[in-house]
């Protein structure tokens with residue numbers, strides 16, 4: 001027999017903070033700054049004041065980062081089922097009882113999630129749980145690279161446009177075992193580049209949302225499949241992924257990642273994890289376990305439907321605005337059969353890959369700055385500067401402001417176009433007049 005006692009003050013504290021009103025444009029947190037004995041509101045971008053009720057009109061619409069805040073309303077709605085309490089003595093040991101770095105329950109829950117969504121085969125696979133895909137990507141490149149051959153490091157490649165971290169990370173760690181070589185087509189065994197290749201395949205791709213396949217084949221090519229966005233929020237799921245090394249991340253939900261792979265690579269990646277972080281914090285694992293239980297509730301329908309509907313509405317609104325423009329375009333994505341939703345559906349990408357079509361608009365981000373928008377420069381993805389990536393996964397406030405400012409840009413174009421048309425018409429008229437005169 002027991003009576004609730006020591007969790008009472010913790011739960012009261014959590015609920016008190018959650019009850020602080022920030023006008024729907026911010027949030028107070030348990031570990032936020034305290035003023036007059038109370039945690040203060042942390043406002044969304046472009047909102048200020050003690051309760052975040054003041055809109056800051058001059059503020060920049062920041063569509064740069066892929067911060068997946070669009071799911072926050074889902075977790076607020078599911079507060080009761082997703083909350084955990086972490087006592088001070090929760091798993092103080094470095095290891096679990098079986099010496100592993102991940103709890104058996106969490107391992108099983110990850111497999112269940114993939115089975116429910118139908119996006120990856122996990123039977124007979126190892127799972128490594130990392131702090132995020134960023135850490136696992138480096139662990140994977142390191143594990144697949146040729147060691148002890150400083151004169152012939154593995155060549156790390158990705159198809160343009162590619163996720164900038166691949167280049168930045170490989171160059172930052174500056175290893176003798178692997179080097180970033182850029183676009184897959186610039187260096188491969190078919191065009192005279194000899195050596196061992198590690199190809200990073202991102203599907204759906206960041207930045208353009210296309211479902212991609214590996215380009216390089218054969219014994220000297222190893223592949224890392226980055227499936228960070230292979231979830232129904234962002235793409236139809238045409239088939240179960242069954243690749244050798246697959247990286248998934250829950251960062252678009254919770255900030256955590258996982259990977260499935262074969263024995264030898266598994267051992268090398270485990271060594272990397274042991275030497276870099278000695279596993280993921282136990283309270284994080286507990287939290288992820290709870291969040292995944294909510295994610296698979298009702299066969300995943302609630303969370304993934306929420307994610308899909310939100311992203312679909314955003315993509316539709318942006319596409320409608322962009323359809324009125326000739327100076328700017330966004331990528332086209334195919335509709336496909338989605339095994340998760342059991343129907344043909346369109347893509348609902350995490351990012352818009354915006355192109356400035358006019359010859360003179362060579363730096364597209366600079367053009368966007370004229371209406372107070374900033375995105376991520378195309379050159380970072382190995383592409384031309386006339387491309388910009390716009391993030392569609394941030395909060396509603398962020399998206400609404402982005403859409404409004406894109407609307408301004410397009411209406412400026414149409415007004416200009418209107419003026420141009422009148423001018424052309426007038427010139428024609430004057431011309432005719434002259435001729436007849």
Ligand SMILES: Cc1ncc(COP(=O)(O)O)c(C=O)c1O
Pocket residue numbers: 066131132133134135163202206226228229249250251255256257
């Ligand atoms: C393609 C791709 N891979 C990996 C990551 C990193 O994921 P994580 O946040 O889990 O480190 C991102 C994040 O934006 C991404 O876009």
